[in-house]
Ligand SMILES: Nc1ncnc2c1ncn2[C@@H]1O[C@H](COP(=O)(O)OP(=O)(O)OP(=O)(O)O)[C@@H](O)[C@H]1O
């Protein structure tokens with residue numbers, strides 16, 4: 506399963522959701538890979554900090570660029586999830602959406618944030634031809 510966690514709004518929980526989704530997959534006996542497509546590298550920093558603390562995560566966090574995402578094959582291992590922590594804009598966001606089986610749009614319930622979430626959903630629908 507390929508999942509893109511995306512929102513054009515920043516600070517809405519994309520990285521946190523990506524990492525917790527991956528851990529949930531592992532906790533349920535599956536395998537997960539998080540593809541860090543955000544130039545801020547928050548998911549990679551998270552994994553590095555865990556390693557530095559001697560508390561390695563149970564899943565891989567790999568950097569992802571345009572080439573990585575546009576060529577993202579399917580992980581055929583049983584129960585495998587590939588989770589893309591998407592950037593808020595640009596070709597990488599587009600590539601993350603196109604690579605994914607589905608898109609998760611985290612948001613707060615504030616009217617301003619919901620407006621951005623709807624815009625994000627419209628963009629995802631348009632590019633996936635839903
Ligand atoms: N479900 C949640 N409940 C409360 N706080 C949360 C939740 N998810 C994330 N946070 C907090 O919200 C902040 C932003 O989260 P996060 O970095 O995951 O967002 P982001 O969308 O990846 O941000 P960015 O746009 O900078 O990449 C962090 O301080 C995080 O701890």
Ligand SMILES: [Mg+2]
Nearest residue numbers: 519520543547
């Ligand atoms: Mg982030």
